[in-house]
Amino acid sequence: MPALTRPAKLAAAAAAGLLISSAIAYGTASGQEQTLREAAAQSDRFAGLGATATGLSETYPEIAATEFSSITPGNEMKWESVEPTQGQFNWGPADEMVEFAEANDQQVHGHTLVWHSQLPDWIENGQYEGELADVMTEHIATEAGRYAGRIDRWDVVNEPLNEDGTLRDSVFLQEIGESYIADAFRAADAADPDAKLYVNDYNTDGLGAKSDGMYELVSSLLEQGVPIDGVGFQSHLIVGQVPDSMQENLQRFVDLGLEVAVTELDVRIEMPADEAELAQQTEDYASVANVCLAVDGCTGVTVWGVSDGDSWIPPTFPGWGAPLLWDENYEKKDAYFSFRDALAGTA
């Protein structure tokens, strides 16, 4: 069947009673080059985008819808966003993003239920009613419960590790102890038994102390019968530094019976980026896609933003930039094409 044009798809969806929200569905233009999502679909993987609500509604809706098959809300599902005051919730932006994904036949990667950062002040300052363990499980029950059945993967616990592989000294570790991780997964499983439940971290992409810590952590969770399904590898990389051991590393987690995903890929360059660095970045994107394709349990790759112009990198790492697949003018970079071809298995 030929791909439907956007108006035809909308009309068909409306006729079938499928348009339950006001989110716009974007069709796939026929006769054009393959998109990232089509490339990834050839091996049943997702091509994901770490997006913002404004990005989906204003800045890059068409790119998000046509190029990607999974959406991760970059900030909108974080604790400070959804529960700025204890018991008072702000679901608007997160709802919009889930509706956008559903209208465009995309998966949703929920991010994130328990994280030491971007916490509301009332948690940071300890101004909550009750014990933190109960507050945390209540938060998980409410958020994961709200979206139950509509989330493909949840980052249940984000960034629990120090660089040496020990557990990060977060407010959750301090107040609850290391059982907070198992408690969080059990609460998420109870609230949304269908979602795949992930632990997610950065600097765990290759073999090393931190990924050894992750390996020990998930092994111990599995031994305790904790309902964990997957491990996310953020892959915030520096150009030329895709770890040689990335495939071996991801594979050892799959060998434990877990699935894995690359969850926040970007490849930063010290500015100004020269031709050689951009060429290296082009290779690096393909290498990461190749790793995911080489590991049977790797479900897909999410990139952390569309354009170099709206990445988190320049403000966070002054002097660094150009980390993504589209340049500041939303023109596809060479890295886009190498990444796509690698996802399709043809690079």
Ligand code: 9MR
């Ligand atoms: O993309 C997010 C950015 O807009 C925020 O300012 C930032 C604050 O920490 O968080 C960014 O996303 C982070 C993600 O949630 C977890 N891994 C690291 C990402 C980059 O900081």
